[in-house]
Amino acid sequence: MTQHATDHASKDLLIKADGLHKRYGGHLAVNDLNLELRKGEILGLLGPNGAGKSTTLRMLSGCLAPTSGRVQINGIDISENAKAAKQAIGYLPERPPVYHELSVDEYLTFCAKVHGVARYERASALLSAKRDCGLEHVGHRIIGNLSKGYQQRVGIAQAIIHRPEVIILDEPTVGLDPIQIREIRKLIKDLGEHHTVILSSHILSEIQATCSRVVIINNGHIVFSETLAALAATAMAERILVALRHAPAPDALKVEGVENVTHMADGRFRIDPAPGADPREAIASKAVAEGWGLVELASERKTLEEIFVELTTSDNNSNTTASKEAA
Amino acid sequence: MNTLFIAQHELRRIFVSPLAWAILAVIQLMLGVVFLLTIVDLMSNPGILMDETVGVTEIVTGSLFGFGSLLFLLVVPLLTMRMFSEERKSGSLDLYLSAPISLTELVFGKFLGLLGFLVVMLALASIMPWSLLPASPLDTGRLFSGMLGLLLMMAAFGAAGIFISSLTEQPVIAAVVSLVVLLLLWLVGFFKDWTMPWFGGQELAAGKPFGYLSMTNHFDSFLLGLFDTADLIYYLLFIAVFLALTIQRLDMERH
Incomplete structure (x- = not known):
């Protein structure tokens, strides 16, 4: 890599977490977590309840100091120069940090002030944050009288009002109804066009619907990290299922690119392809040529859900191998 | 600058809550009754004023501010109880922790906001003695000294209340504990003349430290029109220590 390219890469690195640990009494909530977030990414932090997602996000946002490890925001160490680092962050905690007795405009104006938005920019910042979050019509309403979905939007508006480079959202759709969830997801996708977003969730479909990269956390450390595009590509032909009316001996199916063939029942075979190979075409043409009576040929992808369940329910030993694979 | 934003925000939040208005109304009513009683007493006993050493100011401020100090002791914990405990409970503390402001700015901002409300409360209470000005010569210096003393004492109550509020998540617990702490600080003043026998038949003024510690003892000199830097x-x-403790406490929580 040339010097220029290195500079460019480090410039794009908005969040860099090195060896984060967080210990609560005897309980290690986050254990040696390393995370990097580049400009333009929407990173989904996935994990079962109690995996350490919120603790991680609280440490990234500066609300919590790590027991050990370093967090850098935009190249600035958050423990050394907290003000400058926090300037680049917008954070929505698990519960929206709103004041129920204030109106939306009052509240957001205050948020703009404490986030250092200059006086002459406040009115336009307020307008654009309200527009982005669909709050134009509720500016004068008291926050406590708004529905949960709108309160969540106010929370998100608070996180983006100062146009931070990184937006950290902790379970942004929890407790909302399906329509609100769709709206918030759309909002997050829209925000992702101009901001870098990191969001946590224990809902898989949410991550798949909004994120460009997924990180799975279990027991306080990362067990999986992959872009969704790469995930779709590698999971392309994980397993092939073939159903044949006139089933031959399993060995006859071993065409080029097939590693293993298992006969399940009633002429159904499970075929494990060699890494990187896609023998579906060869199998189909052989089946036609030999007159096996091909009735079904399907590739079975490993879905995010399977990966998630596999990684978070199995014992520690398989977790380590999985994380090696992922890396 | 951030401190001022937070102070302004805090003051606004105090004034949008019905509690603040209820407190202002109740305080005004109670002080009004005391004021009226004092005036009626003076009118029926004008002889007191024949003594050259006693003036209207002394009688009025003595009873009004003396009673006021006790009343504020009961009321300030109600104002401070929500300051940090409720923020922590509702999660809005995270707003400050993730914003580019320091804990010092946060704590001072909150304290200043509270102080703003206390000034309003004091101003309303002071209207009563000042309303005597057209009818009677007043010792304005003594009146100002009493007001300053009362404000300092209320601010001290507030600082202690803010610290206690930062210790818990439950506003009610914060209010009760603050009340007990303030009452104890008031009660220790009664030990100030306590002596105990010492070697050689001497008397040890064991109560003296209690006198220094007590809030009311320092307030009394202000009431007499005596501006002593020691009291100031x-x-x-007192205020600085409790605000510093609050900052420490909030910082500890991050770790």
Whole structure:
């Protein structure tokens, strides 16, 4: 890599977490977590309840100091120069940090002030944050009288009002109804066009619907990290299922690119392809040529859900191998 | 600058809550009754004023501010109880922790906001003695000294209340504990003349430290129109210590 390219890469690195640990009494909530977030990414932090997602996000946002490890925001160490680092962050905690007795405009104006938005920019910042979050019509309403979905939007508006480079959202759709969830997801996708977003969730479909990269956390450390595009590509032909009316001996199916063939029942075979190979075409043409009576040929992808369940329910030993694979 | 934003925000939040208005109304009513009683007493006993050493100011401010100090002791914990405990409970503390402001700015901002409300409360209470000005010569210096003393004492109550509020998540617990702490600080003043026998038949003034510690003792000299820097420093130190403890406490919580 040339010097220029290195500079460019480090410039794009908005969040860099090195060896984060967080210990609560005897309980290690986050254990040696390393995370990097580049400009333009929407990173989904996935994990079962109690995996350490919120603790991680609280440490990234500066609300919590790590027991050990370093967090850098935009190249600035958050423990050394907290003000400058926090300037680049917008954070929505698990519960929206709103004041129920204030109106939306009052509240957001205050948020703009404490986030250092200059006086002459406040009115336009307020307008654009309200527009982005669909709050134009509720500016004068008291926050406590708004529905949960709108309160969540106010929370998100608070996180983006100062146009931070990184937006950290902790379970942004929890407790909302399906329509609100769709709206918030759309909002997050829209925000992702101009901001870098990191969001946590224990809902898989949410991550798949909004994120460009997924990180799975279990027991306080990362067990999986992959872009969704790469995930779709590698999971392309994980397993092939073939159903044949006139089933031959399993060995006859071993065409080029097939590693293993298992006969399940009633002429159904499970075929494990060699890494990187896609023998579906060869199998189909052989089946036609030999007159096996091909009735079904399907590739079975490993879905995010399977990966998630596999990684978070199995014992520690398989977790380590999985994380090696992922890396 | 951030401190001022937070102070302004805090003051606004105090005034949009019905509690603040209820407190202002109740305080005004109670002080009004005391004021009326004092005036009626003076009118029926004008002889007191024949003594050259006693003036209207002394009688009025003595009873009004003396009673006021006790009333504020009961009321300030109600104002401070929500300051940090409720923020922590509702999660809005995270707003400050993730914003580019320091804990010092946050704590001072909150304290200043509270102080703003206390000034309003004091101003309303002071209207009563000042309303006597057209009818009677007043010792304005003594009146100002009493007001300053009362403000310092209320600010000290507030600082202690803010610290206690930062210790818990439950506003009610914060209010009760603050009340007990303030009452104890008031009660220790009664030990100030306590002596105990010492070697050689001497008497040890064991109660003296209690006298220094007590909030009311320092307030009394202000009521007499006596501006003693020792008393001023007592209150300023008291406030500084509790605000510093609050900052420490919030910082500890991050770790």
